[in-house]
Amino acid sequence: MRKDLTDKVFGRLTVLSYSKTIGKRAYWNCLCSCGNATEVQSQQLTCDKTKSCGCLNIEKIIARSTKHSQSIRGSISPEYKSYFAMKNRCYNQNATQYKNWGGRGIKVCDRWLSSFENFLEDMGKKPSAKHSLDRINNNGNYEPNNCRWATRLEQNENKRNNKLILNLETGVFYKTSCEAAKAHNIKRQTLQKRIIQNKSKNLIYV
Secondary structure: OOOOOOOOEEOOEEEEEEEEEEOOEEEEEEEEOOOOEEEEEHHHHHOOOOOOOOHHHHHHHHHHHHHHOOEEOOEEOHHHHHHHHHHHHHHOOOOOOHHHOHHHOOOEOHHHHOOHHHHHHHHOOOOOOOOEEEEOOOOOOEOHHHEEEEOHHHHHOOOOOOOOEEEOOOOOEEOOHHHHHHHOOOOHHHHHHHHHOOOOOOEEEO
């Protein structure tokens, strides 16, 4: 019989209600003292393995980051934030982005997983505030030969759902709609609309 954990407090988590059972494991809807809602499995709560929505771990990382010279006046450096976010979306099953990274089998290489210093040595400093960590091959892991600092535009052009565009007249392929729009001197949205509505004479998705 399932033990009712409603209203019980575990660390920073207060159990609000029962959520579901998968196999023989019950999950509970919890509210963290920081204000975030999260879903936690019974044993993680009762065995004191999960004490917050994840905010406690972030605070611990902030405290530890001082020894990496990545903490300035109590804040984490941009590179350390990227490093933490990378590990979080690959290994924290409660993270909202987990399904698109860890849930797809994306991992962090051993060299980076065990050492922020190695990550910083391989990647270097972010070129600007507009750059963020990007995988060149979206189906590949986080590792030195598959990562770069990229702008939002560069990342948008590297998304998994980008479709190749073919110019039937010239035989030229374009990797993204941005690339095709630039080549034909029209807005990206206009180009996409024309192709979808079959109003483009020569351009098609392939």
